[in-house]
Amino acid sequence: MSAVLQSLVNQPYKHGFVTDIESDIAPKGLNEDIIRLISAKKDEPEWLLSFRLKAYEKWLTMTAPEWQNVHYAKIDFQDISYYSAPKPKKKLASMDEVDPELLRTFEKLGAAMHERAALAGVAVDVIFDSVSVATTYKQKLAEVGIIFCSISEAVHTHPELVQKYLGTVVPVGDNYFAALNSAVFTDGSFCFIPKGVKCPMDLSTYFRINTEGSGQFERTLIIAEEGASVSYLEGCTAPRFDTNQLHAAVVELIALDNADIKYSTVQNWYAGDEKGVGGIYNFVTKRGLAKGVNSRISWTQVETGSAITWKYPSCILRGDNSVGEFYSVAVTNNYQQADTGTKMIHIGKNTRSTIVSKGISAGHSNSSYRGLVRIAPTAEGARNYSQCDSMLIGDQCGAHTFPYIQVHNNSATVEHEASTSKIGEDQLFYFSQRGIGAEEAVSMIINGFCKDVFQQLPMEFAVEATKLLSFKLEGSVG
């Protein structure tokens, strides 16, 4: 491994500052009282409290899953603060009213992609620790009938919609971390695109964990009615702390007839230092229900951060002719671990799904692709194509593939391929022969490797992801 590549890979984390904002933090620990406290603080209706308590009861009976290919010390759920809000809390109408300290935080976020995106006309919902601090372009969206706000606001302004859809795709007892999230979630984004509306701009949520020892449990709910379409972006960063922080989010997407939801994530949580100390545990449940005919759900993710990433954005293709897509790039370095992939559950007739997954491992990291393609007996003529490629940089890392393929209908066609490769000496030689230095060569090779996925990202994100990747891997090749 060349020194250039080494230094390339090992750039320090740029978003590791702490914003000194006074927070309103709930005492550590989890019990019924805390859940009642969260619910009371947010002035929630009775049905939501009972939803939380039901989830909590369910969670108590469950045990943390152990099947995943990641290793970490047991999480002490009593040592986490389940509510942390920036203190000067008041209703905010525009970005100008946001606490200047907070704004400076966004200034500091070097790339400040979301800021710039906001200027470029993207509606942004900012979630700081657990609470939504600002939503931009609300007015403009409201004109076409789109509801885009924090979920706690939606609970008050559109309770019927939240109650109708919350927990329908990811039930409270779906899995250990989803149950926990259902019990203690504090905020998140809510988005409703009414019938026939094509969302005029990309919607975006920006997540940041700021307080040490707090967990972030946000909940996102996106509903696209008949013929609606929306493209949604999500970005995440966190300051550096030596302790591990838990991020257990739940994202639910619902697409009715002919609706189209595109969900893109660039995840850059703090990954821990080069010895693997600290970092975020990113245990997320994301699931989309393609409920109506001809509906489409597309997940695109670029996972570069987190000490441990463990998530499987999934599609339940219930409507006939519905389409599910999953495009993923997962980059791990140092002691990061990623176990990620997708589930495509084909139920409706002529449902189609595409999976493209690219894993890049460097340092001592391990990345796994774990995917499920399930063709139910009812899924006549279903079609799936999966491709998962891994690239290894260095001989201390690992790449793993666990594709589950379950076919219960003979008219279905399922294809899966996987390959593993490395950046070869001969490739680097070829580049240097053409006058391109090792550093640039590696960046080009990796970008070429990930091209299929980056193409799926909205413009600003694609630029950002490319940059993120090159500094993430700085110094690891050679």
Add this chain to the structure above:
Amino acid sequence: MSEVTGTGYLECLLESWRAKPAEALSWLDQLRAQAIDRVSTQKLPTKRDEEWRFTDISPLTTLPYRPSQPDANLRIQDIQHLFLDEVKSRLVFVDGYYSPQLSVIVNPALVMGNLPALLSTHATALESHLGQYARFDQNVFTAMSTAFLRDAAVIIAPKNTVITDPIHVLFIATQHEVTSYPRCLVIGETGSQITLIEDYVALQQAAYVTNAVTEISLAGNARAQHIRIQRESSQAFHFANCVAALAHASHYQSVSIAQGSKISRYNLDVRLTDEAAECMIDGLTLISDRQLADTHTCIDHSKPNGTSHQQHKCIADDTAHAVFNGKIIVRPHAQHTNSSQSSRNLLLSKTAQVDTKPQLEIFADDVKCAHGATVGQLDAEEIFYLRSRGLSEKSARNLLTYAFGAEIINRIPVTSLRQQLAQAVLDQTQSN
């Protein structure tokens, strides 16, 4: 005996195991004693075990199976139809017990026979190999087999011996509601070459359990062709574990055909323990009715420059259920490994199902690994093409199904066996 934690099936079998010999333990007795200790601490796997999540063997626990008893009544006429023309040397086991009157050993260059016969003359070789590859600390079926280890087919190919005619090891099931423990040990010494046909057959449609273990050890530059045919009765349960350990530059080629049994499970572990070892592993599962056939393979590359190629095909008809799990491990120092794997599955009926999981675990960076999996029905365009050439829909389908299976069958180097199996595929496709 220590506490039994097994289910009815295991308890029933363990009861019949007489008390362990108390003193003067020979190495074989010690091996058995260790295995019986392991059996009593394990349980029959259920669908909750990841390795068994698609294969429900609970029907096994409802029937009280006894160990099989030796039966010397079988005559050569009864089994003549199972013989293969190319074969000169044959070992026949009836319900797991060696039958000298049915066996033929002609090749003096080869050490061949059953375990008790070779125990005194080849003690060192047997001690250093038998039970050393098929680990019984994790696998309850291997533990059972080792605990009941009394007889086994043993083939030792001495240094630089090249045997061209295939060796046929026939395991015949004749009894009802019994469990038999066929066992096979193949030792290929440096530079040797052999071809082995491991054949599991039934003489009647009975319900019984076969718990087979095969160990193959190849020394440097040794070559082995291993053909495995499982054509048990359609009521039978077949559990088999095969382990092949490959030393420097050795070559192992395996073709396994799974055709019989109500529920069958075949675990094949190939360990490339030294540099430049090579293996080619092919399999065909051909099932119908309510059969379940599960194949788990694991190819473990632990040293550099290894090569492995695998192709597994399943043809499932009616409400049959085929399972394939192929794992390839490339350990940290196994640089320059070249490995490919393909799982292709053909569903002939609406109700047939396939669960396949090709799995890669790679810890070395300079390797070439690829796998692929497909599941589908016959290609409509191919059928159309054949119909445009005047074939009926039915014969077009039969021809394509046959061709799908023939790709694997054609890799069997024994002509008469190839023909028998090709006929079996034809019979199955034509029954539709």
